[in-house]
Amino acid sequence: MQSKLEQLKSEVLLALKSIKNKANLEELENKILGRKNGELTNIMKGLKDLTDDERKIVGQLANEAKLEIEAVLQTKKIQLSQADWQTNLEKERLDITQPALPKIEYGHFHPNTIVQNDLENLFNSMGFMVLDGSEIESDYYNFTALNIPESHPARDMQDTFYVKNHEVDSETPWVMRTQTSAMQVRALQKYGAPIRAIVPGKCFRNEATDVRHEHTFYQLEGFVVGENITFAHLKGVLETVAKHLYGEDTKVKLRPKYYPFVEPGINGEVTCFLCKGNGCRVCKNTGWLEIFGAGMIHPNVLKQGNIDPSKYQGFAFGLGLTRLVMLKYGIEDIRHLESGDLKFLKQF
Ligand code: DAH
Numbered sequence: 374m375q376s377k378l379e380q381l382k383s384e385v386l387l388a389l390k391s392i393k394n395k396a397n398l399e400e401l402e403n404k405i406l407g408r409k410n411g412e413l414t415n416i417m418k419g420l421k422d423l424t425d426d427e428r429k430i431v432g433q434l435a436n437e438a439k440l441e442i443e444a445v446l447q448t449k450k451i452q453l454s455q456a457d458w459q460t461n462l463e464k465e466r467l468d469i470t471q472p473a474l475p476k477i478e479y480g481h482f483h484p485n486t487i488v489q490n491d492l493e494n495l496f497n498s499m500g501f502m503v504l505d506g507s508e509i510e511s512d513y514y515n516f517t518a519l520n521i522p523e524s525h526p527a528r529d530m531q532d533t534f535y536v537k538n539h540e541v542d543s544e545t546p547w548v549m550r551t552q553t554s555a556m557q558v559r560a561l562q563k564y565g566a567p568i569r570a571i572v573p574g575k576c577f578r579n580e581a582t583d584v585r586h587e588h589t590f591y592q593l594e595g596f597v598v599g600e601n602i603t604f605a606h607l608k609g610v611l612e613t614v615a616k617h618l619y620g621e622d623t624k625v626k627l628r629p630k631y632y633p634f635v636e637p638g639i640n641g642e643v644t645c646f647l648c649k650g651n652g653c654r655v656c657k658n659t660g661w662l663e664i665f666g667a668g669m670i671h672p673n674v675l676k677q678g679n680i681d682p683s684k685y686q687g688f689a690f691g692l693g694l695t696r697l698v699m700l701k702y703g704i705e706d707i708r709h710l711e712s713g714d715l716k717f718l719k720q721f
Pocket of ligand 1: 668
């Protein structure tokens, strides 16, 4: 019996050497100490068949063997969990000397879009809807409907790209719209009065390009038509825009100017945001920045929009969106904006 116990102990020690994980350890533990058929358990169970004297000696030896075996199994258990812990650590290892992953670049808005979104929000807050016209426009909506009859000298104010044989209607001339004002009569015909709308968007002119002139640029047209709309409403809106852009202390100066589609027509200047009116390079030492054309909508334009001028009045204004962008970011050459040059665009 004694030798059987010794054999069991060395069997356990041998088996332990090849054990690599907890599951195998549990198996071994069960094989030796398992309640039902464990080898040592069976020996313990057999004690009852021995004589009293034998049982005393063998019982003690068996108990000692049991304690020893339990101890080595416990030690192995601890070793295995330490190993587990270490492999986990290894998995979580962070090599701080490794080169950084390439930086992920996210897209962002073009400066035109930034300023356009800002103004759309402002006008939305004043109850204006935002309309989007088409960039190819009929000569009628771009000029004729806006009180600029054919062969009127006012057409010469805007150098126009004409589109030949436009598929929608090749009989009448089509143009790349020279102004977003072209949406005025379309909107009046579609929605009637009362109406408040803005039309931000691309316009095109056949310009000789330089730092201040580009064939493609952005305008923001706005108009309000309703009963009892006066010049005071126009002034109020222009002042709100000016203060939103350049701060509460900004002043607005309105001077008469001829535009065929408004009467009276004005040109709007605001105090220069940089020098506050004292004169600097941004305002060319005048203290003022010209940023809008505006006026009371001409009755002929209302009539083209099927609006009765004896019942309704309205005002319209055109903001040079591209100009606002250039002023905001100090862009010295307008041609950067449509260049698609990433070196330029990445600055915003
Ligand atoms: N569309 C005009 C332009 O391109 C700007 C303008 C002036 C718009 C007066 C208006 C206005 O609505 O009333 O020069």
